[in-house]
Amino acid sequence: MTIVKKQEGAALTIYLEGRLDTSTAPQLDAEVENLDGVTKLVLDMKKLVYLSSAGLRSILSLQKRMSRQGSMVVRNVCDVIMEVFEMTGFTDILTIE
Amino acid sequence: MIERNFPARADQLEAVQTFITDQIKDSPFSKRTLFQIRVAVEEIFINIASYAYRSSEGEAVVRCGVEHDRLGILIQFLDRGKPFNPLLKKDADITLPAQERDIGGLGILMVKKAMDNVEYRYENGQNILTMRKTIERSE
Numbered sequence: 001m002t003i004v005k006k007q008e009g010a011a012l013t014i015y016l017e018g019r020l021d022t023s024t025a026p027q028l029d030a031e032v033e034n035l036d037g038v039t040k041l042v043l044d045m046k047k048l049v050y051l052s053s054a055g056l057r058s059i060l061s062l063q064k065r066m067s068r069q070g071s072m073v074v075r076n077v078c079d080v081i082m083e084v085f086e087m088t089g090f091t092d093i094l095t096i097e
Numbered sequence: 098m099i100e101r102n103f104p105a106r107a108d109q110l111e112a113v114q115t116f117i118t119d120q121i122k123d124s125p126f127s128k129r130t131l132f133q134i135r136v137a138v139e140e141i142f143i144n145i146a147s148y149a150y151r152s153s154e155g156e157a158v159v160r161c162g163v164e165h166d167r168l169g170i171l172i173q174f175l176d177r178g179k180p181f182n183p184l185l186k187k188d189a190d191i192t193l194p195a196q197e198r199d200i201g202g203l204g205i206l207m208v209k210k211a212m213d214n215v216e217y218r219y220e221n222g223q224n225i226l227t228m229r230k231t232i233e234r235s236e
Contacts, residue, residue, distance in 0.1 A: 053204035089191025
């Protein structure tokens, strides 16, 4: 998967492209290891085509961290990934735009 | 039904997915159904790769058959690891607030929701997990 980060001050946008699964979730975890000073995190999923429970774990962990230090928004979610969020109750804990 | 053996290791996931996809690529599955099958295959295979053999090397047999008469797909996973029924694992509580949510139990919950039918049995020293999904035709 391809991960692109764009930071503007305390706002960080992460563009996810490809598949977020068992093989690639560690890649995302590594990219967000240091979020010092970030108070707004945006996860852009426009080019994300697949998400499994391994990816959900990374997203949950990010949400927990950002709830403590600011806010997190998930945007541009396609239908099939939205369905994953719905079936796992993630629609209740994420802010999806 | 066609079957293939894979080393029960997480790095084999892509090969397993390709094997399943190859069996169904000519069937009229919708994008949504293909996605759900992919999720279920990943969760079960990674479960076997992570827990079935502990530190020793083992194999997983993956079987796949498209049931044209019933418009469905059947996928079976067999391993000779320790007896383990993943369906007995407690589902993740998806009603808790984010801070209280646990990261476990999400995978098997997704399998149950993505597939129409999932069964486990232990037979002749093998864990056998069978899952079925009815075809949702692509438009």
